[in-house]
Amino acid sequence: MIVAILGAFLIFYIIINLSYESPESAALAEPEIERPSLAEHEATQSDKLTGYSVTDAASGKVRLPIDRAKSLVVSENAN
Numbered sequence: 001m002i003v004a005i006l007g008a009f010l011i012f013y014i015i016i017n018l019s020y021e022s023p024e025s026a027a028l029a030e031p032e033i034e035r036p037s038l039a040e041h042e043a044t045q046s047d048k049l050t051g052y053s054v055t056d057a058a059s060g061k062v063r064l065p066i067d068r069a070k071s072l073v074v075s076e077n078a079n
Contacts, residue, residue, distance in 0.1 A: 036044070053063045064072070 048063065049066045051063070051065060055061045055063050
């Protein structure tokens with residue numbers, strides 16, 4: 001009986017260890033992603049919130065500054 005219990009634990013331990021990758025193989029599998037600095041990210045997001053741009057010319061979609069968009073929504077819903 002004890003041998004069966006120990007064997008079950010051994011099989012469980014082996015399955016668990018095989019299911020996890022080693023740190024070396026995980027590091028090799030992940031591609032290196034170049035990420036912008038916080039300042040670059042904040043500048044990009046600030047430009048999106050405060051500037052005009054055309055997002056899709058074919059369908060006529062544009063990006064408005066957030067304050068202008070808010071005022072348009074308020075004026076459209078006031079009537």
